[in-house]
Amino acid sequence: MLTETIFRSEKLPRADRFDHWCELISTTHIPLELRSDHAAEYLAYQRVITLGAVQVWPTVYQPLHFYRTPKLIRRSDPEQFHIALPLRGVNHVECAGQTASFAPYELHFFDSSQPFHLYSTNDNGLFSGVGINIPKALLPKQADQLLGRPMPGREGIGALFTQFLARLVADSGSLTPADGPRLGTVLADLACALFAQALDAEHALPSETRQRNLALRIKAFIRQNLPDPKLTPSTIAAAHHISVRYLHRIFRNEDRTVVAWIRHQRLEHAARDLTDPTQHATPIHAIAARWGFARHADFTRAFRGAYGVPPRDYRSERRCAIDLPDAGPHPGAGGDLRDPVADASGHDR
Known part of the structure; x- marks a missing residue:
């Protein structure tokens, strides 16, 4: 299977959970300051999937503030964009003197080289989403013009991006380490197309990237129309x-x-x-x-x-039921720590 690491806070003593979570985020993402009103006995789940230079991490956690400060940027900057896909809950962002809120399936991103404050919350319990770390070198140079702007994840290339992401995360157990870099390239190409569409600059993408994106769109079209016997x-x-x-x-x-x-x-x-x-x-x-x-x-x-x-x-x-992935614990009182993969298919819970 692909290289994966999994973190479940409930496996740790309550007093140690938040500190471990803070350390993990700074390791798997970028150095950040984290604060939460629930730090005393924090609930969090994260699965990190490595795809060559790209990382994907489905996550579920209690409301949380993320701070990327100038001091932390000077300490370490991996020169990457973090694309965020909220599934349950809302991301509130302050960056470059602007504020914005992003609802479920509103894709948006952060620049590791710029300070920001992110507050993830869910009035109904735990926040869940999927994050993608992509080196800046793999994305359009004009991408920083989209900071603070939502990109729809339910239509157009955004829908292709979220569908591919959901399938990748759901099927990661059947994939080999050799598949990782190739899938990371496909995901980066889709991100390029997503950004280029938002910038209205798809013509500027390399021809190979455009062709791969067209192949993905065609495959999505075929899957949607499989019931039609006239599909040729x-x-x-x-x-x-x-x-x-x-x-x-x-x-x-x-x-x-x-x-x-x-x-x-x-x-x-x-x-x-x-x-x-x-x-x-x-x-x-x-x-x-x-x-x-x-x-x-x-x-x-x-x-x-x-x-x-x-x-x-x-x-x-094969009359037996298909095995389902472990749904994880249900701590009650504010949500559950299920892997949010199912949400990424495009359906609200």
Whole structure:
């Protein structure tokens, strides 16, 4: 699996929790001063996933003030941007003489070279979100013009960014360390596209970055339209205003052709439904139709080719429920310390 570290404050004595949390944040992020009205017995969860030069950290914690001071900047500056995605709660930010508040799914960022004060709070309990640390060298030079401005995480490239982030965090256990740098590059490219869109300067991005971003947009389009049996390279190309030839050229760097990638995604979703205990009464032909297979015979043949057995046998052999990730402790009184991954899919709790 990818390189990960996990912190749960409830595993420590109450008196030591906040000090450990402060030290951890300054190690995994940048040196910061932290203050909280709940420091006496602090509740916090953090998972840090390392993707080469990029770090991703889903986190849940009680209301907290972060201070990045000139003194701390002089002590250490890794020259990076921190992109923040609030999921539950609000980030209140003071930076460069301006104040702003960011609600759930309003992406925003901080510059490690500039002082700021961040207050994360949630009137209903614990704050949760996902942070991304990216070296400045990987992002557009004009990015600092966006400091203090929200970037929507539910539409356009922002939605692609949050969806990719959610999938990456949810599937990190099945990925290898060798996948990390490549996924970090993809995430940085998406961040470039997000910033460029906000700056209205996508044309300034390198051609390779634009092509990778287009590939991600196309894959997101395919996933959203898998149930449509008329989903073809022609309809995909038309929806993205490119030629079919160019579409095939984009997929040259993938391990499957466009048609094969569509079939793989459909079969993967169908296999997941076949093993879902809540769908054990759903007819197999209905599941096949749900994922774009107009003819049951075509589905059976494709499924046997991919999984080695017919869908009926596959379902009977795997009638057990899919294991879910550890939901973590539920301390009550103000929230829970669940990993916020599910929230990053775009749904409020």
